[in-house]
Amino acid sequence: MRSVSAKAPGKCILFGEHSVVYGNPAIAMAINLYSTCTVEEIKTEKIEIILDNFEQKYEFSNYRDLIINFYENRPQFGYCIEKLHDNFNINFENTKISIFSSLIKGAGLGSSASTAVAFVAAINEYYQLRMEKNQISALTLEMEKKIHGTPSGIDNTTCTFGKMIYFKKGNYKVIDFPVDFKILITYTNMEHNTKRAIEKIGLYKKQYPKLCKEIFNSIKKITKDAKKNLKTGNLQKIGLLMNQNQELLTKLGLSNQIISDIISISLQDGALGNKLTGAGLGGCVISLGYQDTLLKISKSLSAKGFKNFIVGLDYEGVKIGE
Numbered sequence: 657m658r659s660v661s662a663k664a665p666g667k668c669i670l671f672g673e674h675s676v677v678y679g680n681p682a683i684a685m686a687i688n689l690y691s692t693c694t695v696e697e698i699k700t701e702k703i704e705i706i707l708d709n710f711e712q713k714y715e716f717s718n719y720r721d722l723i724i725n726f727y728e729n730r731p732q733f734g735y736c737i738e739k740l741h742d743n744f745n746i747n748f749e750n751t752k753i754s755i756f757s758s759l760i761k762g763a764g765l766g767s768s769a770s771t772a773v774a775f776v777a778a779i780n781e782y783y784q785l786r787m788e789k790n791q792i793s794a795l796t797l798e799m800e801k802k803i804h805g806t807p808s809g810i811d812n813t814t815c816t817f818g819k820m821i822y823f824k825k826g827n828y829k830v831i832d833f834p835v836d837f838k839i840l841i842t843y844t845n846m847e848h849n850t851k852r853a854i855e856k857i858g859l860y861k862k863q864y865p866k867l868c869k870e871i872f873n874s875i876k877k878i879t880k881d882a883k884k885n886l887k888t889g890n891l892q893k894i895g896l897l898m899n900q901n902q903e904l905l906t907k908l909g910l911s912n913q914i915i916s917d918i919i920s921i922s923l924q925d926g927a928l929g930n931k932l933t934g935a936g937l938g939g940c941v942i943s944l945g946y947q948d949t950l951l952k953i954s955k956s957l958s959a960k961g962f963k964n965f966i967v968g969l970d971y972e973g974v975k976i977g978e
């Protein structure tokens with residue numbers, strides 16, 4: 657019985673979230689926490705789909721049954737399955753598809769993009785569809801639109817290609833960072849809703865166009881400056897820029913008390929910089945510092961009940977194998 661697995665990294669946005677939705681640049685890194693999708697051949701003609709993180713197991717008698725019943729619950733996967741069926745004439749029968757992610761969901765770590773990328777890559781390999789990475793990324797962007805409304809494409813790009821990237825809608829460049837880049841990620845214990853956060857900023861932009869433009873321009877400047885300093889590995893300066901970006905995200909109404917509390921603890925312990933990452937209004941905070949400092953902050957935050965982990969860069973993006 658054949659079996660194929662694909663594994664895609666999560667991501668975190670270092671600079672420029674939200675502003676990136678309006679065509680400005682952002683910087684993201686692929687992180688060494690992964691989602692995996694396994695496609696296995698089974699004896700029965702059924703289609704089994706297992707979403708491990710949701711503790712959900714679906715069983716469909718055929719492709720039609722799948723589309724009718726799955727689309728509503730999981731529109732991103734329903735859309736993708738329909739597209740692949742229409743484009744490649746595959747009916748998914750005799751397969752068991754299992755998806756698992758070690759990323760916290762709704763936390764700004766790209767769990768939806770990462771699982772979508774792993775899913776498409778595993779199907780691509782199993783059926784020998786010969787899709788290139790840019791096609792995988794493009795299809796997962798369409799999947800993301802089904803749940804996030806108007807995403808910029810930064811999540812699917814980072815989870816597909818890996819590395820640290822400077823992204824502007826439609827294209828990206830790799831940033832080569834000269835030293836081992838590690839950050840501390842702390843979960844606020846609050847799931848966020850990316851679609852709602854994007855809509856909130858859309859409304860804010862309509863209400864206060866001038867102010868919003870000023871804020872986005874400042875974020876753009878910070879992001880460009882960060883790119884230069886990332887290339888030279890100037891951690892002190894990168895930390896300062898993170899703090900400035902955080903102030904602007906706070907002005908946009910994307911921060912909250914828990915995020916501020918985490919940042920205060922981290923600064924007390926000597927972080928070089930902190931900011932929320934991703935959509936905001938919950939999710940995660942990222943902290944920059946030297947290794948010893950990150951370990952110290954990690955201890956303090958754990959003692960306060962905040963789950964946290966130190967992550968490094970993923971260099972490969974999506975790949976076949978577990």
Ligand code: PMV
Pocket residue numbers: 669672673674675676677763764765766806807808809810811850853854933934935936
């Ligand atoms: O997927 P999240 O929650 O990390 O948010 C993505 C970042 C946004 O800039 C808010 C949206 C986008 O698609 O760029």
